[in-house]
Amino acid sequence: MSDLNGALRVLSPVSGTALSLDTVPDPVFSQSMVGPGVAVHPEPGQEGGQESQHEAVAPIAGTLVKLHPHAYVVMAADNRRGVLVHLGIDTVQLAGEGFTLLAEEGTEVEAGTPVIRWSPGAVAAAGKPSVVPVVALDGEPGSLSELAAGAVEPGEALFVWE
Template sequence: MKSREARLTTDIVAPLAGTVVALADVPDPVFADAVVGPGLAIEPDPPDETLGAVRVVVVAPCPGRMISVYPHAVVISMDADRAVLVHLGVDTEDLATACFDVAVVEGQEVVAGQPLLAWSPECVRQAGRSAICPVVALQAEDDDLVPVVEPGDRVTEGQRLLAWR
């Protein structure tokens, strides 16, 4: 593993528009206690109905290779030492066919901002689940991440969220 000083800082961008939430406020102890790593979460905005949208597009938060692709979550590996998890909602694994449409496959190379999937936060909420989306830096220590935004801030898709050094 490269030391933090030996690697470049990489920006992690918001995979969707919404309101930033502290990871500690995610209603799941695995995320809230940072068991899988530090990060932030986003409470998603509804789809833009003025454009006829019924689903929210989720984009890659960083460049890399898709190492895990599920309808409700993706993991992108930036290099041997760093990977980012985007999890759509809490306890959403069983809602795959109803709420999510995947546009990428495992092994695929992606660039930051590239569409990965589309989903319906409203479908998740109607199933009685939280639609909050943790964005987690796997294999990271707390001091590896520098938040660029604060809980309560509104972010747009593709806006800088974290700097991973």
Template sequence: MKVLTPVPGTVGPLSDAPDPVFAAEMVGSGVLIDPDRTPGVAVAPVSGKIAKVHPHAYAIATADGTGLLVHLGIDTVKLNGAGFEIVGPVKGEVVAGQEMIRWDPAEVAARGLSPAVLVCVLDTAPGSIVSDLLGQHVETGEPLFDVPEAAAQRGRRRS
């Protein structure tokens, strides 16, 4: 399964996240994007069903049940939605590349918070997601990484 880039920026390892839970990949394996410091819109990295939307984060379950989380910034929950605007659906289906949240990473940084964007495949083992794009700049909607079948199986929610 291909995962698209939700925001433009430079790709880094999730271990660089300035949050110990994400850095240890306890939520799931993935990558960090140091976003461009321009206002923009974060998009859905995959097609699927909206599992949860907050002003600073959203989770999507693919048709096969694999869950993906996009988290905009670190500790941005403390902003209580200030500086974020939900522009996509909050329930139902979403298509890869569909706009989800409007935000300004420079504004997040100006408030003393990290604007790092975390893209995690939920419930996957640390190190199971690898991107060939580490250190490279990516644009919104470009392929970010593939989810290996073994990781996808582990990341599928069990009913």
């Protein structure tokens, strides 16, 4: 969703607790090497236990330009801003196990469109952090405002990208 001044409202792709990106146990994210953002720490026990499946949804409307079992990028309609959602840390090592693609690369999505089904509890059980970095790719330091903190649900605002 864009508002009149061109700011992009980025929504949470998952439920959990929104915290600073510097809480992510990976310097690529914690040091904002790929851009600023917010980390969402899912509650593994939500919705029926450790193995419960969750849908990770598109954080903005746009084109799904990259899609991997553990991560995806949605490019905004302005073709200038892409938002990365990374489901867990080092989850590429799981080779797609525990992740189900619900969309196809190259498709247009609305904010809130389900993209991947996954289990944060299964990620944690595999010894990987289940935190979900949501990153404004190549965003300038200080370009984000209204950063969420505390409990968030899919579709609730995480930050505004100016």
